[in-house]
Amino acid sequence: MTDSKATLIAQDIAEKIRHKQFKVGSFLPSENQLTKLYGTSRETVRKALEQLNSLGMIQKIQGKGSMVLDLGRYSFPISGIESFAELNKSLGMNAETKVLNLTKTKMLPGLFAEKFPQEKQNEGIYLERLRLLANEPAVLDCDFLFTPPIAELPLSAAQNSIYQYLENDLGLEVSYATKTITVEKATENLRRKLALENDMVVLVASRSFLSDTTPFQLTLSFHNPAKFKFVDFARRQNIKPQ
Amino acid sequence: MTDSKATLIAQDIAEKIRHKQFKVGSFLPSENQLTKLYGTSRETVRKALEQLNSLGMIQKIQGKGSMVLDLGRYSFPISGIESFAELNKSLGMNAETKVLNLTKTKMLPGLFAEKFPQEKQNEGIYLERLRLLANEPAVLDCDFLFTPPIAELPLSAAQNSIYQYLENDLGLEVSYATKTITVEKATENLRRKLALENDMVVLVASRSFLSDTTPFQLTLSFHNPAKFKFVDFARRQNIKPQ
DNA sequence: AAGTGGTCTAGACCACTTC
DNA sequence: AAGTGGTCTAGACCACTTT
Numbered sequence: 001m002t003d004s005k006a007t008l009i010a011q012d013i014a015e016k017i018r019h020k021q022f023k024v025g026s027f028l029p030s031e032n033q034l035t036k037l038y039g040t041s042r043e044t045v046r047k048a049l050e051q052l053n054s055l056g057m058i059q060k061i062q063g064k065g066s067m068v069l070d071l072g073r074y075s076f077p078i079s080g081i082e083s084f085a086e087l088n089k090s091l092g093m094n095a096e097t098k099v100l101n102l103t104k105t106k107m108l109p110g111l112f113a114e115k116f117p118q119e120k121q122n123e124g125i126y127l128e129r130l131r132l133l134a135n136e137p138a139v140l141d142c143d144f145l146f147t148p149p150i151a152e153l154p155l156s157a158a159q160n161s162i163y164q165y166l167e168n169d170l171g172l173e174v175s176y177a178t179k180t181i182t183v184e185k186a187t188e189n190l191r192r193k194l195a196l197e198n199d200m201v202v203l204v205a206s207r208s209f210l211s212d213t214t215p216f217q218l219t220l221s222f223h224n225p226a227k228f229k230f231v232d233f234a235r236r237q238n239i240k241p242q
Numbered sequence: 243m244t245d246s247k248a249t250l251i252a253q254d255i256a257e258k259i260r261h262k263q264f265k266v267g268s269f270l271p272s273e274n275q276l277t278k279l280y281g282t283s284r285e286t287v288r289k290a291l292e293q294l295n296s297l298g299m300i301q302k303i304q305g306k307g308s309m310v311l312d313l314g315r316y317s318f319p320i321s322g323i324e325s326f327a328e329l330n331k332s333l334g335m336n337a338e339t340k341v342l343n344l345t346k347t348k349m350l351p352g353l354f355a356e357k358f359p360q361e362k363q364n365e366g367i368y369l370e371r372l373r374l375l376a377n378e379p380a381v382l383d384c385d386f387l388f389t390p391p392i393a394e395l396p397l398s399a400a401q402n403s404i405y406q407y408l409e410n411d412l413g414l415e416v417s418y419a420t421k422t423i424t425v426e427k428a429t430e431n432l433r434r435k436l437a438l439e440n441d442m443v444v445l446v447a448s449r450s451f452l453s454d455t456t457p458f459q460l461t462l463s464f465h466n467p468a469k470f471k472f473v474d475f476a477r478r479q480n481i482k483p484q
Numbered sequence: 485a486a487g488t489g490g491t492c493t494a495g496a497c498c499a500c501t502t503c
Numbered sequence: 504a505a506g507t508g509g510t511c512t513a514g515a516c517c518a519c520t521t522t
Contacts, residue, residue, distance in 0.1 A: 004510060007480055014481050030488060041512045043285075046489085051481060054296060056418065059455050062489045063519035067455055071420075176298065178313075179474045181423065183444060183467035200442050200467065202425060213301050213309055225425035225442065230472075232421045238249055239256050239293060246491060272507060283493045288508085304508050305500035 001173065006047035009038050013048065017057060017068055027065035028058065056233035071233070094134050099158050101128035104147070112144050112218050115205050119218065123147045127158055130193060133227065137194050140222040149216055166216075175211035179204055181230060186222075194224045202228045243415065251280050251290035259299060259310055269307035270300065298475035313475070336376050341400050343370035346389070354386050354460050357447050361460065365389045369400055372435060375469065379436050382464040391458055408458075417453035421446055423472060428464075436466045444470045 003011070016022045029037065034045045049066055052058045058066045108122045124146045131139040143162070145153060149172060157165035166172045186194070186201040194201065202223040209215050245253070258264045271279065276287045291308055294300045300308045350364045366389045373381040385404070387395060391414060399407035408414045428436075428443040436443065444465040451457050 003480060006510085010481055018482075027488095032488080041514095043513090044511060047510090049489095055479070055481060056420070059417070059451075059453070060489065061454055061520090063487080063521080065488065069455065174478050175301070176475065176477045178298070179476065181470075181472040181474070183425065183442070183470055198440070198442070200425070200440070209301075211301070212303055213311065228423075228425055230423040232423070232474075233418065234421065235418045236416050237297070238245060239252055239297060240260075248491085269507095274507080283495095285494090286492060289491090291508095302508065303501090305502080305506080307507065 004047075005038075005040055006044050007051065009034070009040070009045060009048035010051040012038075013052060014057060022068050024068050024070045027067055030065060054235065056235075096132040096135070097159060098130040098132065099127070099155060100130055101126060102153065102155060102158050109144065111142060111220065115203075115220055116207065116218055121146050121215070125150060125153050127153065127162075129158065136227075138224055138227045140190065140193055142220040142222075144218040146216050149210070149214065172216065173211040174216075175209055175213075177206045177208040179206040183225070190222055194222065196224060197226065200225055204230075246289075247280075247282055248286050248289035249293065251276070251282070251287060252293040254280075255290065255294060256299060264310050266310050266312045269309055272307060296477065298477075338374040338377070339401060340372040340374065341369070341397065342372055343368060344395065344397060344400050351386065353384060353462065357445075357462055358449065358460055363388050363457070367392060367395050369395065369404075371400065378469075380466055380469045382432065382435055384462040384464075386460040388458050391452070391456065414458065415453040416458075417451055417455075419448045419450040421448040425467070432464055436464065438466060439468065442467055446472075 013022065013028065017024075022028055028034070028049075031042055031045050031049070034048075035042045038045065049058065049060065053060055053066075056069060056071060059069055060066050103126050104124075105126050106123050108119060108124070109126055112119065124144050127141075127143040127145065129141045129143075130137055131141060145162075150166070150170065153162070154165070157169075163174055167174060182203050182205075184201055184203045186196055186199045190196065190201055191199060202225050204219075204221040204223065206217075206219045206221075207215055208217040208219070255264065255270065259266075264270055270276070270291075273284055273287050273291070276290075277284045280287065291300065291302065295302055295308075298311060298313060301311055302308045345368050346366075347368050348365050350361060350366070351368055354361065367385075367387040369383075369385040369387065371383045371385075372379055373383060387404075392408070392412065395404070396407070399411075405416055409416060424445050424447075426443055426445045428438055428441045432438065432443055433441060444467050446461075446463040446465065448459075448461045448463075449457055450459040450461070
């Protein structure tokens, strides 16, 4: 899967925004200028701008141009599909991952059966990781990776980036995820592992899918409420959700 | 602002998915067939499908077709930009709104000054509403609407849908919002109004903008943790956030 | 009037899946 | 080989903003 011209242009513009070559509050070069700059058609430039628009990086204003928006400095957003490793790298945080458990199983662990009641898959890999920020426990990630398509998970992949292993080594195409965020009562085990001050915990439950719509991963992320922050960008829709 | 052909097609397909004319797990008619059906070019059909794709309603699979996804029956999602009134209507819930306060002010209330430290605007309308679900308090919404562009807010608009009033009566174009979700310690006032069992509350803070990038609204939504649920759909990005 | 973005088209060629 | 989606183009016309 090689990136399209439109995506390459979007990445280039995003990079220039990050490097302050295009400044927040100012307008990008016009679509005609970008068309000449990148040597493509205008529709291709427009597809690139549409990607940046939907990410909240620019706002298009008819008759005027495309303004660079201020996304703010997000302290650890959980929006989108990104692994902890990717976030840590791109934000340069002092984060650490401790793998607590990595085992194959032929039965869906009870924890997952409870939170994903309609789930049928039962063979897979159970993974438990504690995430530390500034040497303090912040998140307990429990993953269940489906076998197939994932037969093995090297400890190094669990330690670093699962997604990198799935995409680069196994050639799987990670595509989308559904997530829910709720607040739950913490078990004694959780209280201890996350050093919670009271018995509440934030649960981010997600089910992730490959591009052929196969589910491949369930994740239960237990966050220390005091350290939890979810950042979102949303555009007003003219299509009602299902 | 009239809808484009692509948006009309997307709305039509979404409607057909909702009415089970196109079923979850099956493929939509091919792009060529849709092109004939709607009497447009293929690119226009593709723009319609892209809208449904980004909402998580379909998944495109090369060589096969566009599969209808199961979004699940979300119990009160807070994703996207939708007003409580719109959600209530589209989901047919037993919800009620009590307007507790609606006053003009020349100073940004301290509550907002604290949660949005960089905010400069000070003249506006303060609105406080309690949302009840099944006759139990679920959310306390505190809004600050900027003057200008919003000079007045009729009680009926506060009672029903603010967005409907802004878009239909004032002709404003609501475009996007940034939100953060955190867990905070509840004040005694909040404990009482939301009938909280303990002293934690979920805070959804959002800043909303018009299509010309003017901010027009700050919202602090305090949720009873026991009734809070946030549902999200996310696609894997090939562009890094800013 | 000139420049900006918004929409739409008809056609081309490619990559992937299925038969 | 035929059908599917993925990409890209060159051009047209419209709506809005600015001068």
